[in-house]
Amino acid sequence: MEQPKVYTPKNKVRIVTAASLFDGHDAAINIMRRIIQSTGVEVIHLGHDRSVAEVVDCAIQEDAHAIAMTSYQGGHNEYFKYMHDLLQEKGAGHIKIFGGGGGVILPKEIEELMEYGITRIYSPDDGRTMGLQGMINDLVKQSDYATPPLELNGEASLSKVLKEKEAGTLARLISLAENRPEDFEKEFARVETGSKNIPVLGITGTGGAGKSSLVDELVRRFLADFPEKTLGIISVDPSKRKTGGALLGDRIRMNAISDDRVYMRSLATRQSNLALSKHIQEAIDVLKAAD
Template sequence: MPSPIRILTAVPICDGHDSAINTINLEFIRHGIEVIYLGYHRSVGDIVRAAIQEDVGAIGISSYNGGHVEFFAEVVDLLRKHGADDIKVFGGGGGTITHDDVTAMRRKGVDQIFFAGTALSEMAGYVREHYGRPRKKRSPSKLRDIALARELTEVEDSYASRKRSTSNAQRPTSKGKIRNPQSAIRDPRVIGLTGPGGAGKTTLIDELVLRYLSSEGKGRIAILSHDPSVIGEGALLGDRATMINSQDDRVFMRSMATRGQAGGLSPATHDCLALLAQSDFDYVIIETVGTGQEAMPFQKNGIVDLTVLVMNPDYGSRLQLQKIVMLDLADIVVVNKSDLQRARTAHTEIEQRLEQNRRAQRLIDTVAKRHRDPGVDRLFDLISGKSVAAVYDRRNKKIRRS
């Protein structure tokens, strides 16, 4: 079976009209297309960076605020500048885009513009017909993100075409972790985040990324993010839409659909992680799909150095805690959204549950949406072995001196 078509959709900067693109995304998904949704108010640089890292076939832009001729053209130009002009650009904008605008946009390299009233099925059909074809052989790229993104695509495609199976995937070393064969590049620290849907995993990751970027003047971090899908169907890969701090050149992010595999990860996750381990990243963060009571996404093949379980205070009765397997396996348990009314009770109940395990597990309360949340600071300190508070103090002293 061929790999699903992958496209990126976004709304330009200074434009908050996302109703139309959300409807269009759902139609694409119904037609078997994997949609990486970047969200609204996104710059040209954000869009092109994401498209390159995701190695999509095309970018779909929904623009309702004007300035579309220039904005679309800048996206096309930046793709060309980076040597990624095999990624096509299409879009629409209701009544704000005129026929004369379309003529100008096509001259600048835009592939297609859909006018108001175009049937959703017609848009999906166009995407399937024009971006579902096998790509022509692409010349090697010297840009590291393009080269890495294409290698990740080859891995995912090999699983989709059944050239690989999970039984043939690269296995960990005897210590249980993927290790880098290139001694000149240090092994990244691999952090696995899992937990039920709606617990705030993506927001928490974005805040951890902010602290990493603030504490390290150099270096890069990678994120493998997962969303659910079934074999042969589309998927909404939407974690990028809620991320702000991760829109940075020092962050490499890849969105992956599970493509029918249970447990919260993709069939290709392990081999994709092996590729990232051969690149110069300080950390690799793996985020699973929203998981249930039975899920053990990282225990089976031991692919992470540290497992973080993120929970919402509203998990139900105390009996439910006894059923959550990951509470036995996680190194760190995070009660996110700890500003909610039931948070104190949740902390006490989870603490008592962890005491029964007789392991050196850590329990942390966070409010990931809150600026400079001390709980997120403590979590970053545990993961990195550094004090984020000291980093902020040094920065404030520099600001005062200047």
């Protein structure tokens, strides 16, 4: 079989990858997320044994275009359908869902899931006919769209919506700063900034030094010691010079962030010679406005 040409996305595509709950089979999703990243995508990787709620909350906070899951534990019908329903319930029905599970997911189940609203479930036959890169090309191409614009309900002001700490609005504003800075400045100029002095703590270090684990422990203790306070986390990982793809993997070490008082957003540098995203200040400003 001839190796297909790698698809080049037109937008800065962001995809959440994970293996499903009670599923320790992570070899397949690790292979897929590497190919997705090498295709120029910013990949937010969660690892294995992830619940629907964890994946959906992550996708909304990260303003993801799609979710790509593997499921080898036999509960794929309920898992994917619940994921679809939860995205719809949370107003994030635009986020596409892709999945695979080898021979565990039967052809009739694939048909049923796709009729239900799952974008695509890949089968072993797809792997044979399309190849790995062919399947990833199809996934990325269907995920290559501009995320919906920032929309407010009724007469609600942006300042008021931010104070409510609605994750989708926070995510959309940060994406606006990354992708359309002029539009962000126009929107954010309407936000009333408070007078409170909100502390910002920066943590850096070499790869593998334990930054994510340290942050997770700080989050755990902060939530326990300050039950009325909220916390925002912005993590930054480098983009590849050749492809523009990035592995945003800090969430995989975060065990304490599944709390309504925590918002986390992963940013890619989008330049290979930088340690921080150019839009880190705008992201901080958005989180401060949500205090």
